[in-house]
Amino acid sequence: MELFAPPDVPEIRAGDDLAALVDERVELRADDVLCVASTVVSKAEGRTVDLDDVTAGDRARAIADRLERVTGDAKDPRFAQVVLDESADLVMEAPFILSQTHFGHVTVNAGIDRSNVPEADLLLLPEDPSGSARRLHEELGVPVVVTDTCGRPFRHGQRGVTIGWAGMPASRDWRGETDRDGRELGVTVESVVDELAAAANLLTGEGDGGTPFVVVRGFEFGEHGGSDNLFREYDDDLIRQALQEWEFPG
CATH class of the missing domain: 3.30.1330.100 (CofE-like)
Structure with a gap:
């Protein structure tokens, strides 16, 4: 092979x-x-997703606030909202988001990527x-x-x-x-x-x-x-x- x-x-x-x-x-x-x-x-x-097009809901803001307290790093609630949108279920919300995608894969942040995306903020699975x-x-x-x-x-x-x-x-x-x-x-x-x-x-x-x-x-x-x-x-x-x-x- x-x-x-x-x-x-x-x-x-x-x-x-x-x-x-x-x-x-x-x-x-x-x-x-x-x-x-x-x-x-x-x-x-x-x-692809541009964060300017995302409005964070109450749960996303609460998750981002908690992650910021836990990690000491600023967290964008709009990113948390996109993770929620791409998730069928959250397994963990802290110290990081571990989620199940709608097709069954369990991964961090619903597999959303920020690298090698030249024309947008985020790349979804x-x-x-x-x-x-x-x-x-x-x-x-x-x-x-x-x-x-x-x-x-x-x-x-x-x-x-x-x-x-x-x-x-x-x-x-x-x-x-x-x-x-x-x-x-x-x-x-x-x-x-x-x-x-x-x-x-x-x-x-x-x-x-x-x-x-x-x-x-x-x-x-x-x-x-x-x-x-x-x-x-x-x-x-x-x-x-x-x-x-x-x-x-x-």
Whole structure:
């Protein structure tokens, strides 16, 4: 298996045809998976916000005031309002906002970005990342993974994760198969789309590289069962339940 980033990708703007941009730069093969940074998907779909167009409500102002007290840094209540608008639920309000997006991803500040947005204040995540992946998959004929980066509980640093996918299962389901000693596996479900996203993030990077597309060539899913369960439901997420019951002392 190998990974490479198609070169010379221009700044993406609303309305740009991402499939055509990829098609112009690489001849995709049947054994390819295309990983696409959510940043360019959002830009092409016009998912930008100017703070001058936002009016903060009472809850947003209360959250911003609390965060300012906790962190000692000024917080813009308009930003908090955009996070609320992009969230189906808040898991935590302090010492930072941890939210569930409308499509199920749990991340800081609903994944809203301030970097690499030359023509607006904020860049939102795609409204429906799997829908975006599906459209690209239908146009390009290969599996597509839409990636983002986020932090990890219990570890420092960020890594690439998948927020949308199409053309392949999200996970390999090893349950019912056996290890080398013949013991049956009972719980192992491997999130291959997250693993592909993390590998692709080694090439896309986090700064000004301008490499939002990564082709994974030669990946084989193998003879395994597949699963599309990626985001945990609330009743099955013990960590989320505990965080929502916890109150930050500040």
